[in-house]
Amino acid sequence: MAEQNHYDVIIIGTGAGGGTLAHRLAPSGKRILLLERGDWLPRELENWSSHAVFVEFRYQAHETWYGEDGREFHPGINYYVGGNTKFYGAALFRLRERDFGEIRHHDGVSPAWPLSYDDFAPYYGQAEELYQVHGHRGEDPTDPPGDPYRYPAVTHEPRIQQLHDDLERVGLHPYHVPVGVRLDEQDGRILHSSHCIRCPTFDGFPCLVRGKADAQVIAVEPALEHQNVELLTGAYVSRLQTSDSGREIAGVVVEREGNEERYSADIVVSSCGAINSALLLLRSGSDRHPEGLANSSGLVGRNYMRHNNAAFMAVSKQPNPTRFQKTLGFNDFYFDSGDDFGFPLGAVQMLGKSDEEMIRGEAPDWAIWKPRMALDEIARHAVDFWLTTEDLPNPDNRVCHGQDGRVELHLRESNAEPAARLRAKLHGLLEQLDFHPHHLLPRSLYLGKKIPLGGTAHQCGTTVFGADPATSVLDLDCRTHDVDNLYVVDGGFFPSAGAVNPALTIMANALRVGERILERLG
């Protein structure tokens, strides 16, 4: 292979994992190649159009995948420089300390991680600093220990502050959601130096003014300022090839502009997202790796998790003129339902504010409201919540290539009962506050499709890490047990998912693995 096509490190994928890793490795002076199947996300007015983003799905990948029963669906997935962080809500949480241990749930056990919270804590701190997380440490009683956030919490707007006060009044512990945002404000006033203008199009939209702390803006672009780092966009990695021994990656095969290209590196890192990294390994099988690359455990693609997520809109009696709504959450039922049930229920946080356009898309489901309130009036009074219950790893929940190479995603839900109880808790609470009765309306547009299988936003678990090669794909450094120079740094390594959003843990882990890779490169 031509020497110019050989690198010290190749990173496949530029999202939360790959982008952050590139940022960590860039100052080393090592020759680094980033391979990204997507392009730069176009900066255009449609970035902030609800219709373009949530009705036309302008930026979503045009892919058709299949469920176990053969039913087709379109995954809510995005291929761009920066990966899914271009669209994320940037709620950047540490897993709770107890999430690293075994936890008994209604439907089974959430397994312990092979490393502890203390192993991750320093990297969480680095990731929070890098992604400019604004928060208030310790306000949430489930918060793990750590230094105060460098950036102050994003202030609540008046309606959300009122909700905060009401929740406190009924004995709960609302907190400020930690958000990765390039925001400078004083007493709720945006300063001239701020990139973010606190607009209503945060959650699920790309940011037109580079205010969101996404992997493109925070990690990839600064990495590319180093002359030793190169990026190829539109570079779809179709296969990884091994040496004759099967112990090293000898070639990375790329489809780009209709041609096939081949690159190599001393170290190859897959960070395609939990689903696409598993698919890449599975389609890179060979005589030495008959069940797929690095799959001697048989676990590649299995134990897929994605959280039991649900979006709800409540209709408040008062108007809700909030613009930036994702500032409040409460975890009072995270580990314990607080009643006879006794099992964990999960997390509640606010979602981006719904508008008339989004509500129109969902209106057929909400016939009960239509005679009473016009859609624009519902939108004016809407308050939006995001509920997350932990789902459990199950080897039968898997992603794989089916007939003719099509992508199949097999999923049997777990912890449906706690998820329903969390919703009932919220319903009961709103009953006591200032909301209409019958007020919790399911919102599915946020996930991009009404088909639940398509909600892949929090994908993780498909290349689990662990000390034992028989029960894990990756070792504790996220290097594959079977192939010496192959690492995976996306969400695939999670042994269990907790019930907080995954991106900060993926970023922190990428910084941790980056340190190991730098030690190895010398």
Ligand SMILES: Cc1cc2nc3c(=O)[nH]c(=O)nc-3n(C[C@H](O)[C@H](O)[C@H](O)COP(=O)(O)OP(=O)(O)OC[C@H]3O[C@@H](n4cnc5c(N)ncnc54)[C@H](O)[C@@H]3O)c2cc1C
């Ligand atoms: C609408 C939405 C809202 C979200 N909100 C939050 C939130 O508030 N907080 C939070 O913590 N998380 C949130 N998430 C989840 C978060 O975005 C993901 O957990 C995170 O981006 C995953 O990081 P990753 O590195 O595993 O994968 P990604 O960020 O998806 O990056 C994978 C990259 O690999 C590229 N790629 C894939 N296959 C190939 C291939 N074969 N060749 C080359 N390149 C390839 C992709 O194009 C992509 O750039 C949200 C996600 C969505 C979609």
Ligand code: SF4
């Ligand atoms: S709220 Fe801020 S970061 Fe989010 S889209 Fe608007 S300007 Fe960008």
